[in-house]
C-alpha cells in the first residue's frame with residue numbers, strides 16, 4: 001500500500017532572488033503530525049534551503065507562528081489531520097516584514113513590548129534581592145489571564161489596525177501593560193499610562209476582537225485593551241470633576 | 249541587500265475573510281443610526297413649523313422606501329446592541345471588590361435593563377396617546 005501524503009504550499013521569499021513565490025512539497029501524512037513536523041520533514045529530506053523559526057515544539061516558546069491556510073497559528077499545535085486532504089498553505093505571519101521564506105522581522109514588536117515596561121516597577125527598588133512582595137490568590141486572579149502571553153505575535157497578524165497603523169502598540173503589548181498595571185506589587189502604572197494613552201495606544205483599537213480569537217493562550221488582549229479604555233475614561237472624568245485632587 | 253518584503257493587510261483588510269467583513273458591517277451600522285438621528289431631528293424641527301409642513305414630512309417618512317430604511321436601521325441597531333452586550337463582560341474588570349462576576353450575570357443585566365427601558369417608553373407613549 002502506498003504511503004498517504006499531503007501537499008504543502010509553502011511561501012518562499014529569498015531577498016536576492018526576486019519576488020515571493022509558492023513552492024509545493026509532498027510530505028508523508030501522519031495522524032499525529034503537526035504542520036511544524038511537515039516543515040521539518042521538508043527541511044531535512046527535500047529542501048534544506050527553506051527557512052523558518054521554531055524551538056520548543058510544545059506551544060510554549062511562541063516562535064513558530066505562521067499563517068496556516070490564511071489563519072495565524074502556532075505550527076507546532078496545528079495538526080495536519082485537521083486540514084486533510086490538503087493542500088495546506090503555509091505563509092509567514094502577515095503585517096510583519098518578511099526577512100526570508102517564513103521568517104519575519106520582529107524588531108518592531110520587540111520595541112513596542114519594551115515601551116510598556118513589561119516588568120514590575122518599584123518606587124522603593126532596593127538592592128536587596130531577597131525582598132519579597134506578598135500577594136493573595138485574589139490579587140493574582142486579577143491579572144493572571146493576561147500574564148499567560150508567550151509573545152507569539154499571532155494577535156498582531158490577526159489585527160487589521162496593525163496592518164494600517166505602523167506605530168499602534170498592538171494587542172500583546174497593551175495586554176502586558178494591563179497585566180502589570182493590575183498587579184498589586186507593581187508601582188509603574190503612571191509611567192505606562194503615558195504610553196498606552198497616547199494616540200498609538202489603546203484608543204487606536206476598534207475592538208475588532210480577532211486578536212482574542214487567534215490567541216493560543218486565551219489571553220484575551222482585546223478584553224484587556226477595553227478594560228484599559230474604561231479605566232482611562234473613568235480616571236479622566238474623575239480628574240475633571242475633582243480638579244483639587246489632581247496629581248502633581 | 250533587498251528590503252524585507254512588506255505584507256501588511258492595508259485598506260482592503262475587510263475583504264480578507266468573513267469575520268473581518270462582519271466587523272466592517274458592524275461598524276457601518278453607525279451610518280444608519282446617524283441617518284435615523286438626522287431624520288428624527290428634522291422631525292422635531294418640522295413639528296415646530298405649521299401643520300402642513302409637519303404632515304408632509306410625516307408622509308415622507310412613511311414612504312415605502314423610507315420604511316425599508318427604518319427597518320434596515322432597526323435590524324442593524326439590534327444587531328449592534330446584542331453584539332455589544334455579548335462582548336461587554338470582556339471589557340469589564342473580572343472582579344468587583346475581590347469577587348468574580350460571572351459573564352452571564354453581566355449580559356443578563358444589560359438585557360434586563362434594555363427590556364425595562366423599552367417597556368417604560370412604551371407605557372409612556374401609550375399614556376400620552378390615551379390622554
Ligand code: SF4
Pocket residue numbers: 148149150151152153154155156171172175211214215216217218219220221
Ligand atoms: S496575546 Fe496571545 S496571540 Fe498575542 S502574543 Fe500573546 S499569546 Fe500570542
Ligand code: FES
Pocket residue numbers: 054055056057058059060061062063064065074075076077
Ligand atoms: S515551537 Fe515553540 S510555540 Fe511552537
